[in-house]
Amino acid sequence: MLNSALLLCAATLVRFTPAFAACDYATLQQATSNFISSQATGAYATVAASAAYTENFKTAAIGSGILSKPLKIDHSRSLHDTTQCATFTELIVTDRSHPYVIGTQIHYNADGTQATKIDSIVTDAGDWLFNATGTLYWASREDWFVIPVEQRNTRAVIQAAADAYLDLFNNKSVVVPWGTPCARLEGGSYTGKGAATDSCNVGVPSGVQLVNRRYVIDETVGSVDVFLNFGGATGIPDSHEFRVENGKLRFVHTMTVM
Structure with a gap:
């Protein structure tokens, strides 16, 4: 009788225990794709509804930061870290009205579906050796292929x-x-x-x-x-x-x- 009760309890736990998805590579790839699209339109809320945000290592208001500005992105490349559930994206913008080279690290919750922390380094005129056109020229010629x-x-x-x-x-x-x-x-x-x-x-x-x-x-x-x-x-x-x-x-x- 006791064994039957234990089995029933175990079955109930299995049935009602929520399943959590892993932070997998494909999920993070979709996340970076969403981030790049959001930066292109300035629709920051689609990736950062409740995330902590810093810009150049200072706490910032995400609604007035670089993520809120629509940018014409000439080049992007991303890293996907499934161990930490985090990403890094390099963005190059050569728009003459305001060129940028931006690096953004984003940390996500356990299943990679929600950003919890966004840190952006934003470089432009006056920063060390800044030249977005030159950065684009060289970066776009490199091959960061998937390693077997x-x-x-x-x-x-x-x-x-x-x-x-x-x-x-x-x-x-x-x-x-x-x-x-x-x-x-x-x-x-x-x-x-x-x-x-x-x-x-x-x-x-x-x-x-x-x-x-x-x-x-x-x-x-x-x-x-x-x-x-x-x-x-x-x-x-x-x-x-x-x-x-x-x-x-x-x-x-x-x-x-x-």
Whole structure:
């Protein structure tokens, strides 16, 4: 009798326990598609009805921020992090009336259907090496293809490659997994020449701390975006995005707010 009651109770729990969808890749791809469409129209409420919002690392009113402005987007590319249920999107706008290069990290609830936190780095005229036309020219020529499953690096390897590069700014003894070729896009300035010997090891400042790092990692394209403070805890807002192939750096993109 007791066993029958337990079985009935268990069956009832199974029947009425709600099912939660996983934060899967396709869901996050749809989320970034919705975000890009919303930015193009300025209809921010469709992606951010109740999300916390920062712009250049300062709490902002989303209704008067960049998300509320319709932008003609010339180029976009996104990372999808199913482990953290988060995304990163790079947007390039060359509109002469007001060009932008924008990086946005978005964190979602457990099933990826609702944004809970949106952080945007917005660069424009006066920011470090800003040149949206140049950024578009070089970024649109790069191939951030989907890496075959058997050749993918782990999250740990991808993050370690990014951290080594970022740690180099404050510690010249750090060993960075430089790839060859490798190209760095910094503002509108590009180190790649289209040669097999292209290198990203072309020098970085010394004695600079890059802290408060927040990562979005996508193993399918071997990439990680890192939001950080450049120059210590109160340093300027910065985004460094990395493409890693076979454990080595292949592409580096930066945005720095001055």
